[in-house]
Amino acid sequence: MNPHSRSLLAALVLFLAAIAGALVSQPARSESIRDLTQTDGVRQNQLLGYGLVVGLDGTGDQTTQTPFTVQAILSMLAQYGVNLSVSSLQLKNVAAVMVTAMLPPFAQPGHPIDVTVSSLGNAKSLRGGTLVLTPLKGADAKVYAVAQGNVLVPGAGASAGGSSVQVNQLAVGRIPSGATVERTVDTPVGQGDYVFLGVKAADFTTALRIVDRINSAFGANTASALDARRIQVRAPVNPSQRVEFLSRLENLSVVPADAPARVIVNSRTGSVVMNQLVRISECAVAHGSLTVTVSAEPKVSQPNALSNGTTVATEQAQVEIKNGKAQMVLVPAAARLADIVGALNAVGATPIDLLSILQAMKAAGALKADLEII
Numbered sequence: 001m002n003p004h005s006r007s008l009l010a011a012l013v014l015f016l017a018a019i020a021g022a023l024v025s026q027p028a029r030s031e032s033i034r035d036l037t038q039t040d041g042v043r044q045n046q047l048l049g050y051g052l053v054v055g056l057d058g059t060g061d062q063t064t065q066t067p068f069t070v071q072a073i074l075s076m077l078a079q080y081g082v083n084l085s086v087s088s089l090q091l092k093n094v095a096a097v098m099v100t101a102m103l104p105p106f107a108q109p110g111h112p113i114d115v116t117v118s119s120l121g122n123a124k125s126l127r128g129g130t131l132v133l134t135p136l137k138g139a140d141a142k143v144y145a146v147a148q149g150n151v152l153v154p155g156a157g158a159s160a161g162g163s164s165v166q167v168n169q170l171a172v173g174r175i176p177s178g179a180t181v182e183r184t185v186d187t188p189v190g191q192g193d194y195v196f197l198g199v200k201a202a203d204f205t206t207a208l209r210i211v212d213r214i215n216s217a218f219g220a221n222t223a224s225a226l227d228a229r230r231i232q233v234r235a236p237v238n239p240s241q242r243v244e245f246l247s248r249l250e251n252l253s254v255v256p257a258d259a260p261a262r263v264i265v266n267s268r269t270g271s272v273v274m275n276q277l278v279r280i281s282e283c284a285v286a287h288g289s290l291t292v293t294v295s296a297e298p299k300v301s302q303p304n305a306l307s308n309g310t311t312v313a314t315e316q317a318q319v320e321i322k323n324g325k326a327q328m329v330l331v332p333a334a335a336r337l338a339d340i341v342g343a344l345n346a347v348g349a350t351p352i353d354l355l356s357i358l359q360a361m362k363a364a365g366a367l368k369a370d371l372e373i374i
Contacts, residue, residue, distance in 0.1 A: 029255065030253040030254060031253065032250060033197070033249060033250050033251070033252050034250035034251065036199060036200060036201075037199050038197070038198045038200060039196070039198075039246070040195070040197070041187055042187060043187075045102070045103040045138055045139075045185055046100070046101075046138070046139070047101040048098065049099040049100075049136040049137060050097075050120075050134070051096075051099050051117075051131055051132060051147070052094055052096060052134075053095045053097050053129035053131050053132075054093060054094050054129060054132055055129050055130045056123070056126065056127075056128060056129045057093070059092070059095075059123060059124040059125040059127070059170075060091065060092050060095040060124075060129075061091075061092075061095050061096060061121035061122055061123050062092075063091055066096060066122060068120070069091075069094060069120075073091065076132070095119055095123035095129065096119075096121050097117045097119055097120055097131070098117075098118050098120050099117055099131065099147050100115065100116045101113050101136055101179050103138070103181065105185075106187055107181045109184065110180060111180070112178075112179065112180055113145060113181060114176050114178060115175045115178040115179045116175075117131055117151050119171035119172070126172070127151075130149070130150050131151055131175060131178065132148060133147075133148045135147075136179060144181065144183045145180060145182055145183075146180055146182055147178050148179075149175040149178040151173035152174050153170055153172070189246070192237075193234055194234055194235065195233045195235040195246065196233070197210070197230070197231040198229055199228065199229045201256075201259070202227075202229040204225075206254070206256045207225045207227075207231055208225060210231060210254050211223045211224060211231060214231075214249060214252065217249075218245075218249070221234070259275060260277070260369075261275065261279065261369035261370065262275055262278070262370045262372060263278060263358060263367070263370070263371050264374060265354075265358060265371065265373045267355060267374070270354075270355070272358070274369065277369070279369070280333065280367055281365070283364060285360075298313060301313075355373075358371060
């Protein structure tokens with residue numbers, strides 16, 4: 001080997017060694033305390049209101065079938081000195097709606113928030129409508145915001161000659177910045193000398209790591225874990241100092257504990273999701289399918305022309321049962337997610353069949369994970 005080849009080989013070895021060293025020394029995945037916890041008292045509040053959307057192009061509620069829409073219209077017009085009878089109302093441009101919104105923490109009077117408008121009656125579409133002044137109340141029946149504005153509907157639809165085409169949902173719309181906050185909600189950040197953090201995914205290891213990280217940054221005995229979810233933190237009493245303290249605290253990085261091995265099965269859609277910690281032991285799987293087919297064929301009994309008989313229509317039904325043949329498949333022990341997926345695919349089962357297979361593997365002790373069916 002010439003000197004030039006030796007130098008290239010040496011450079012390649014050094015390059016591969018550098019890559020291997022970088023991979024080995026790569027730090028574990030870390031997250032900020034802001035992403036792992038939630039400060040007690042800092043929360044959103046749901047708001048709800050009942051209102052009317054006007055200005056629809058003949059796609060509103062049918063007033064004969066939605067009496068609550070008629071009552072709401074009469075009540076609204078009565079406030080402006082217009083008194084009408086129920087029989088005189090034949091409106092197609094009005095729809096009764098429920099208005100929902102989320103009141104963010106620390107919201108002050110005058111701040112705008114987004115609202116969602118949902119049809120309550122049998123309106124065909126809310127496109128082009130305008131929500132009239134609607135108070136939004138909280139769980140305590142107090143008004144915290146007032147909504148009004150043009151409804152934006154992302155869907156589209158058309159009909160003609162008995163045929164119709166619709167894209168997305170036309171009975172739900174949104175009004176960006178459509179409500180104005182009128183009342184504040186007290187949001188105390190901590191009680192006295194302490195602020196409490198709640199770990200979003202309750203875990204003793206994660207809570208302990210968060211406490212150790214806070215104490216290393218702010219001094220011993222600053223934080224203590226009350227349980228797997230609740231952490232008590234000593235904070236400055238002065239509001240400005242407390243805000244600065246929490247800003248520094250929530251940006252600290254912590255390596256959370258690994259999530260438990262879990263398989264999530266949606267029995268309605270057949271979706272199966274598993275994380276990378278799932279393990280399986282060696283087992284044998286056989287899964288067959290049972291198919292039942294029922295077919296009906298109409299039969300007509302026609303009498304002779306001079307028999308004075310009547311024509312009789314009967315139906316001949318046939319039931320067929322097929323039991324699909326399934327071979328026993330040996331599923332090897334696997335420690336990687338890719339191996340587990342390959343082993344389950346080797347069985348030839350559909351996502352719906354996997355529901356039964358995973359439950360049987362869990363019962364047999366071969367599936368090393370928590371099986372959760374939603």
